[in-house]
């Protein structure tokens with residue numbers, strides 16, 4: 223009897239602790255809570271109707287974006303070349319892949335992807351962001367891994383099988399689910415809080431130099447009245463995202479010097495020769511070097527190019543043919559400085575430091 227008195231409480235403690243354990247076991251199931259995209263005063267984004275952003279989908283995409291297992295030797299993630307502190311770009315002229323081979327183009331920045339209505343990459347060879355997201359994995363100059371191996375590696379990890387279940391309702395990992403999740407994460411990266419945005423919202427004023435730069439940027443080039451002529455940058459880098467969803471030749475080279483055929487490689491159309499996607503100029507001060515081949519190190523060099531060094535060629539944009547024909551934009555030293563100062567107002571420190579976009583591991 224004495225023994226039973228000792229044993230009984232022990233028995234209850236055991237039953238209780240079992241019950242507690244059961245209660246704390248997390249049930250992993252799909253969670254379709256929508257991800258609320260914030261975008262300040264930008265216009266409505268163009269989001270894919272068949273891949274609605276959910277909290278769990280964005281979180282999975284973020285894990286994959288920072289996951290080194292996506293590369294052959296587990297040394298490189300998307301973020302190795304798309305660094306948040308560099309505006310999700312790379313400051314090398316040509317990014318270096320896992321085999322230590324250099325790519326042939328400069329890494330592009332990743333933000334405001336829902337405000338692009340054209341395709342992805344400098345030549346637009348990926349129609350949708352989800353198509354784009356799998357290509358770096360198998361690119362021999364980048365991550366050089368097979369999708370099959372990546373799926374094998376991730377399938378062995380409860381961290382991932384659980385997260386795939388939360389995002390898509392089953393733990394099976396497929397290329398399609400990976401691409402949809404990465405698309406969601408990249409769509410969630412938004413930049414809308416630069417000094418320029420605050421100026422637009424009436425929260426602050428630009429300095430005198432920045433304001434002159436803004437006017438030069440937005441005013442058309444006028445070959446007949448140079449004293450009233452602008453730099454016409456907004457002709458191509460226009461709208462809220464400072465781009466135009468087109469492929470253009472901005473006069474980097476003459477025909478004989480085209481080293482990269484750009485858009486022509488995708489369409490086979492000679493009229494697309496050496497045309498490249500007009501990139502957004504948001505956060506541009508953070509993403510040197512510049513142009514598809516990273517040939518310019520500074521914004522001053524870029525402005526110098528548009529001012530005096532546009533090369534004539536068969537596919538040069540007509541607006542720039544006019545500038546080149548007339549001997550350049552005719553900018554003063556002050557004008558050039560003002561343009562660069564305006565470009566610097568497009569830097570968004572909120573986006574650069576947003577913890578939601580950072581490495582989750």
Ligand code: HEC
Pocket residue numbers: 287292298299300301302303304317318319320325327328329330331332341342343344345354355356358359363364365404408
């Ligand atoms: C080795 C460096 C490297 C790695 C790793 C890498 N990228 Fe890139 N990324 C680049 C380069 C270079 C370009 C431009 C390539 C081109 O246009 O041909 C680019 C372009 C892009 C673009 C196009 C942006 C636009 O505006 O069109 C997206 C999106 C992108 N990468 C996402 C990713 C994702 C997602 C991953 C991981 C699965 C990844 N990148 C891994 C270097 C890299």
Ligand code: HEC
Pocket residue numbers: 453454455456457458459469470471472474497498499500501503506509511512513514515521524525528539541542561
């Ligand atoms: C005719 C269209 C057009 C005009 C006008 C134009 N740009 Fe561009 N810009 C482009 C294109 C296209 C590219 C990409 C070219 C490439 O890499 O081959 C580009 C690239 C750039 C880049 C580099 C972006 C990066 O991510 O590497 C900067 C900076 C830039 N332009 C600033 C300006 C400024 C400042 C002006 C006005 C003085 C201007 N642009 C006028 C079409 C234009």
